[in-house]
Amino acid sequence: MLRCDLVVSADGGQWGEEQPSLMTGLRGICSLQIDVAGAAGDLHSGTYGGTIANPIHALARIIDSMHDAGGRVAVDGFYDGVRAPSQAERARISEIPYDESEYKRQIGVPELTGEEGYSTYERAWTRPTLEVNGIWGGFQEEGIKTVLPNRAHAKITCRLVPDQVPEEVVARVVRHVKTHVPRGVTVSIRPLDSRADPYSIPGDHPGNLAAGKVLQAVYGKSPYHVRMGGTIPVCGIFLKHLAVHTVIFAFGLKDENIHAPDEFFRLSSFERGKRAYGLLLKTLVVQQK
Amino acid sequence: MLRCDLVVSADGGQWGEEQPSLMTGLRGICSLQIDVAGAAGDLHSGTYGGTIANPIHALARIIDSMHDAGGRVAVDGFYDGVRAPSQAERARISEIPYDESEYKRQIGVPELTGEEGYSTYERAWTRPTLEVNGIWGGFQEEGIKTVLPNRAHAKITCRLVPDQVPEEVVARVVRHVKTHVPRGVTVSIRPLDSRADPYSIPGDHPGNLAAGKVLQAVYGKSPYHVRMGGTIPVCGIFLKHLAVHTVIFAFGLKDENIHAPDEFFRLSSFERGKRAYGLLLKTLVVQQK
Numbered sequence: 001m002l003r004c005d006l007v008v009s010a011d012g013g014q015w016g017e018e019q020p021s022l023m024t025g026l027r028g029i030c031s032l033q034i035d036v037a038g039a040a041g042d043l044h045s046g047t048y049g050g051t052i053a054n055p056i057h058a059l060a061r062i063i064d065s066m067h068d069a070g071g072r073v074a075v076d077g078f079y080d081g082v083r084a085p086s087q088a089e090r091a092r093i094s095e096i097p098y099d100e101s102e103y104k105r106q107i108g109v110p111e112l113t114g115e116e117g118y119s120t121y122e123r124a125w126t127r128p129t130l131e132v133n134g135i136w137g138g139f140q141e142e143g144i145k146t147v148l149p150n151r152a153h154a155k156i157t158c159r160l161v162p163d164q165v166p167e168e169v170v171a172r173v174v175r176h177v178k179t180h181v182p183r184g185v186t187v188s189i190r191p192l193d194s195r196a197d198p199y200s201i202p203g204d205h206p207g208n209l210a211a212g213k214v215l216q217a218v219y220g221k222s223p224y225h226v227r228m229g230g231t232i233p234v235c236g237i238f239l240k241h242l243a244v245h246t247v248i249f250a251f252g253l254k255d256e257n258i259h260a261p262d263e264f265f266r267l268s269s270f271e272r273g274k275r276a277y278g279l280l281l282k283t284l285v286v287q288q289k
Numbered sequence: 290m291l292r293c294d295l296v297v298s299a300d301g302g303q304w305g306e307e308q309p310s311l312m313t314g315l316r317g318i319c320s321l322q323i324d325v326a327g328a329a330g331d332l333h334s335g336t337y338g339g340t341i342a343n344p345i346h347a348l349a350r351i352i353d354s355m356h357d358a359g360g361r362v363a364v365d366g367f368y369d370g371v372r373a374p375s376q377a378e379r380a381r382i383s384e385i386p387y388d389e390s391e392y393k394r395q396i397g398v399p400e401l402t403g404e405e406g407y408s409t410y411e412r413a414w415t416r417p418t419l420e421v422n423g424i425w426g427g428f429q430e431e432g433i434k435t436v437l438p439n440r441a442h443a444k445i446t447c448r449l450v451p452d453q454v455p456e457e458v459v460a461r462v463v464r465h466v467k468t469h470v471p472r473g474v475t476v477s478i479r480p481l482d483s484r485a486d487p488y489s490i491p492g493d494h495p496g497n498l499a500a501g502k503v504l505q506a507v508y509g510k511s512p513y514h515v516r517m518g519g520t521i522p523v524c525g526i527f528l529k530h531l532a533v534h535t536v537i538f539a540f541g542l543k544d545e546n547i548h549a550p551d552e553f554f555r556l557s558s559f560e561r562g563k564r565a566y567g568l569l570l571k572t573l574v575v576q577q578k
Contacts (some may be wrong), residue, residue, distance in 0.1 A: 109473060114340050135349075
């Protein structure tokens, strides 16, 4: 019943109001939680401090062991299966105008960091990451409490690129943690629910060729070839179960507060998208014949 | 008006119900908070992950830099001024019966850790510590949120031993943190309110000699010479402003849930303490004459 030649997704966006883009990849994801346990209960840091392990120190050591000084993920085998972007794709990415001070200004960071040997867009689109999304343990309120805490926790997600497999990455992170448990604590690590395969579609896939033609017609400009650092899990699911690619054909723009309060969508994008979808269907039908 | 020869403190305790102890030292304390800042707000870990620093990773790196693999505090100058316990004191400590498996069982830890070259009691009483009492940043609830957090925080206290000075230790930790700031984040570090000088009183101080004689009479056993890992700030204040030592002459026991719910005090200790205090005053008055 679901048999088809192509899926078209309206989830995604364009590069800018006057600049179209074709999407050639999305990162996948996997997620884990680390729980570090020390004593049976919180202890007085005067009475016991210096004689037993502090789970927060242990967790800090585990987390710090996961990246090297150059910004690479230091989990053994983490990069196994990562498909390097082709020279052609890197050339395409380098053609996209990039203003580093503007990028920094928009998000309010003093400096960009990341894996050496890659540009900012290459880092965000073609390289996998391991990020701690949350950490907690011990006393967090105003002032001071001289507690030697007995628990510390962290949540982690990895963004994955073709051809990493979420379950394999989870297994490698688990193995890394298990071989980096500091003395005096016990550590449990378990996968969380969030998982999605990374996804890619060739820039010259017939669906992308049709989409590119339409974008050229509607914007009067040829589209950038970009990937997205985020994840649309269903693309990988369609590819696996229907054996078809999904063309991301979407008109959201970067400043529209996606997934955030006051999200909006421009009426002009709505008009343009309507026209573009009509043209895309026409183009695909012609190709079909 | 406050001029005196000696102060006697009822804050403290005895080693056991049938085993008296003389207190010869208390650790001091200083406290700090570290705040790490990245971007202006929390960011989508897919869109930006891999291109900017994660404040939690940065904080983990800073915390991990504060201890070496052998359990020593790795802050430059941290041990400056630390007075090594005398051979006589170490010998006294080694005479105290110590059952490691019982110590572990009571607090529920799989293993003891700490600075190499020192026994458990030496670590708790004669060596300074640096402990993270609390840490937090990013998402802490059930499940997963793919946030790249923009803030991470930690609270730290150091337990200090004679002759460390709290303000100097704070200055050294501040300097350590400032010279260990990872790229891409800004770090602020500030002292918190909790501070107290370490305190010591010789085992053969006239006040301790008197107290020891009384304990011998009341318990029929000669007291262990012990220090306490915790802090009684007023002892250092009396020593500084009145130029007199404080004899810790107290009858609390270790299992009485000190500072915790269901704290209690044995009636038998009350009776014994009453008798002991009478004898102590008598002994001191005789000495005075």
